[in-house]
Amino acid sequence: MKVLIIGSGGREHALAWKLAAEPAVSEVVCAPGNPGIARVARLAAVGVTDLDALVALASAERADLTVVGPELPLDLGVVDRFRAHGLRVFGPSRAAAALECSKVFAKTFMSRHGIPTARYRVCADAASAHAEIARPELSFPVVVKADGLAAGKGVVIAPDRLTADAAIRSAMEDRQFGDAGARLVLEECLSGPEVSFFAICDGTCAVPLASAQDHKRAFDGDRGPNTGGMGAFAPSPLVDAALQSRIMEEIVNPVVSGMRAEGHEYRGFLYAGLMLTGDGPKVIEFNVRFGDPEAQVVVPMIAGDLAPQLAAAADGALPSTPLSFRAEKYVGVVIASEGYPGASPTGLPITGLEKAEALEDTLLFHAGTRLENGGVVTSGGRVLTVVGRAPTFDAARQRAYDGVRAIAFDGMQYRRDIGQKALNGLP
Ligand code: AMP
Ligand code: GLY
Secondary structure, rough: EEEEEEOOOOHHHHHHEEEEEEEEOOOEEEOOOOOOOOOOEOOOOOOOHHHHHHHHHHHHOOEEEEEEEEEEHHHHHHHHHHHOOOOOOOOOOOOOOHHHHHHHHHHHOOOOHOOOOOOOOEEEHHHHHHHHHHHOOOOEEEEEOOOOOEEEEEEEEEEEEHHHHHHHHHHHOOOOOHHHOOOOOEEEEOOOOEEEEEEEEEEEEEEEEEEEEOEEEEOOEEEEEOOOOOOOOOOOOOOOHHHHHHHOOOOHHHHHHHHHHOOOHHHEEEEEEEEOOEEEEEEEEEEOOOOOOOOHHHHHHEEEOHHHHHHHHHHHOOOOOOOOOOEEEEEEEEEOOOOOOOOOOOOOOOOOHHHHHHHHOOOEEEEOOEEEEEEEEEEEEEEEEEEEEEEHHHHHHOOOOHHHHHHHHOEOOOOOOOHHHHOOOOO
16 A cells, blocks of 8 residues: 655654554655655655645555645645545545634534533624623633634633733734634633543544643743643553543544534544543543644554554544554653744754664654755754653653754754653643
C-alpha cells in the first residue's frame, strides 16, 4: 500500500516513521514534509491548503490511502474533495470537522447527544454577550471562546466581568480573530486535571488509541503564554482501564453515533480534550485530528500495524479487535525557537541531530526544520520533539532529556519539567 501523508510537523513525522516501517506499506509520500520526514518518506512540494494539487498528487502517485495531519485542510474540505475523486482518505469530512472548527457546533452537538461538557451560552452579537456577563447570578471565572479556529488564542478564562467584557469586545467588536469571533461561547469554568484521549473512528464505530497529557504553557511550572504544546507524555497515569471504558461509553461512542445520526459520519482520528472533574470526565474541546506533540508519544506506543486500521477506517469497516500497545512509558520534549509562541528567528543551524538519534530508546521527530546548504536549520516556532521511552516515566524522561542536551541551536528553548507530573501523581 502506498500512503500519502498531508502535513509537515512532528505529528506527521511520527505517523510517517510508523507507517514506513510496516510490512503492508510499500512507500510513504509526504506533502510537504520536512527533512526528518525525508528520511522515511519521499517529499512532494505541495502545501496543505492547495486542495487541487493534493488531489492531483494522490492521483498521479496512485496513493492507496491518504492520511490528513492538520485541521486546516480538513476545515477546507480536503476529505470531501478526495472522496469526490474516488480517492481513499482517512479524516473527517468538512461537515464532520465542525466538531473542532466551530465551538458553537461542538457545544450544541454535545447538548443534543448528552455528552458531558461545561454549561454554556451561545452569543451571536456583542450586546447579548455583554448582557449575559452582566447577569447577577453569574459566577466567575467565566470562559470566553471564539467560535472558529483562532490558532489556539481564542479562549480567555476571565476572572471577572471587566476581563470578560474586554474579551468579548476584542473578539466581536474589534474582530481580533476575523469571522472566527462572529459568535462566542460563554461557558462555566471547570476544574480538574486535563487529559487528551485519542480514538480511531470509521463512521459507525471507534477503537481507543491511548490517553496522553500535554504541556500547553511555554514555561516550566505551567507558566507563560499558551503554545501549540511544549511536550507530552503517554499513557496518562490518570486514565486507568475503568476510566477509559467510561470515556469510550460517555464521550467517544456517542460522538460517532450522534454524528452518524445527524448525517455526518465521523471518520478519522478523534481527539477529546477532557477535564477530569469531580463529576467525571467532561469535554473541554474536540479536535478532528491527532494531537501534536501527543502523536509523537502515542504513535510509538502502538505495537501492531496502523496502516491496515487506517485504511479500514477510511472504508468504514474498522475491525473491532483492539489495537495492542507497548507497556513502556513515553515522554516527548519539544525544542522551540527563541521567542516562541511569538515571532521567532529562522535559518539557524542545528547541531547534534545524529548524536541524539543514535541514543538508544530516544526518537527524534522534526517539525520546523529545513535544509540549507546541505545542513538542517530552523524554520519555525516548534522545531523538534525528542521522545524517550522506558519502563518507567523517570527513565523515559532521562532518555528524552539526554537527547535534548545533545542538540543545540542559537536561542533554543524547552521546558525542563515535561513528564514530571507523571512521576509525582499530581495533575
Ligand atoms: P481550547 O482552545 O478549547 O483547548 O482551550 C484552551 C485551554 O483553556 C484548555 O486547554 C483549558 O485549559 C482551558 N479551558 C477551556 N475551557 C475551559 C473550561 N470550561 N473550564 C476550564 N478551563 C477551560
Ligand atoms: N497539543 C494540542 C493540539 O494538538 O492541539
